[in-house]
Amino acid sequence: MDELASSRRRLLVGALAGGIGAAAAGCLGTESDGDAADGPELRLSLSRVDGSLRDRYVHSRDDPPEEWDEAALNAVLAGESYTTQHRKPFFASPDDPAYVLRDGTYHRLGSVVVDEVAETYPVLRLFDVDDEGSGSDDGGESAVDGGEEGDLPQADQRAVHIAHFAARSRGDAGGYPVGLVERGGYAYRNETARAESALLADGGPKRVAYRDSTYRVEIERERFHEAVYRPIAEAVAESPERMEAILRATFVGPRVAPDDLSAESRRIVEQADMEEYAETHPYSDAYVELLRAIDARPFIDGNVRKDAGVGEDREEMIRYGDDYYERYLRILDEEGN
Numbered sequence: 001m002d003e004l005a006s007s008r009r010r011l012l013v014g015a016l017a018g019g020i021g022a023a024a025a026g027c028l029g030t031e032s033d034g035d036a037a038d039g040p041e042l043r044l045s046l047s048r049v050d051g052s053l054r055d056r057y058v059h060s061r062d063d064p065p066e067e068w069d070e071a072a073l074n075a076v077l078a079g080e081s082y083t084t085q086h087r088k089p090f091f092a093s094p095d096d097p098a099y100v101l102r103d104g105t106y107h108r109l110g111s112v113v114v115d116e117v118a119e120t121y122p123v124l125r126l127f128d129v130d131d132e133g134s135g136s137d138d139g140g141e142s143a144v145d146g147g148e149e150g151d152l153p154q155a156d157q158r159a160v161h162i163a164h165f166a167a168r169s170r171g172d173a174g175g176y177p178v179g180l181v182e183r184g185g186y187a188y189r190n191e192t193a194r195a196e197s198a199l200l201a202d203g204g205p206k207r208v209a210y211r212d213s214t215y216r217v218e219i220e221r222e223r224f225h226e227a228v229y230r231p232i233a234e235a236v237a238e239s240p241e242r243m244e245a246i247l248r249a250t251f252v253g254p255r256v257a258p259d260d261l262s263a264e265s266r267r268i269v270e271q272a273d274m275e276e277y278a279e280t281h282p283y284s285d286a287y288v289e290l291l292r293a294i295d296a297r298p299f300i301d302g303n304v305r306k307d308a309g310v311g312e313d314r315e316e317m318i319r320y321g322d323d324y325y326e327r328y329l330r331i332l333d334e335e336g337n
Contacts, residue, residue, distance in 0.1 A: 039281025125185035155193035
């Protein structure tokens, strides 16, 4: 749930994983004569989830994530009216809910859209200039340092940093962080940032230097239509055990008992937990047994991409014994992709 994070899920795809997995596969009797290596390779990674699901998904009322709107949290837990614009107060959705513990009660947090408003914000866009000037009315003035060591206010430094992503992507095959860049630049939505900005001020800098590039500054005031959110909180559990059960039902897929697997399949689990386990189709009986146990049956098909409509990657949380794991499956064809 951390912003710009990414993922809650750690994918173990080390450079040596394939070789180690292949070696393990050989030990388990997966190497066979003939054209076994001609089929696709299926790689399995298991990443153990430390602690309980409550540790991962539930936050204390006194220690909410920084990206949450704490005023919204205070209001919704007190039963008071409150709204936010543009962004969800807890970044929560039905597929990615947020939970908070207050006074022994677990609450599921979310929001609903209750209105729409139109706002006008300045948008900063940066454009490359050459040594001869850009032909604009900046008079060829020297550029102000837009980096962290420069003289611009912190709000402008952030704006330049984000607008730089958009500027460098123009005419390039690469992209930019969509969640940060808006309308090809940076929108000054925060009132304090607008008040402190030097770039927005009358007579502000016309050029900025950032990461060995010099940019022409362009400011446009544009209309934005924003959703208005009302935060909601619903009490869902009064005990840690009930909360853990709710989280298992929400996030955890297959449950596997080690004693229900053969010794060979358990060894595959151990290998996938340490590194990455791999076999080429046709897979060994032990691998097939494990794939069935973790409800990855479509991957047993050597032509899974065509026949089963399954993409090359598949990620899911499972429970193995008393432990939770992030399960990651990856298909590599004969071209290695």
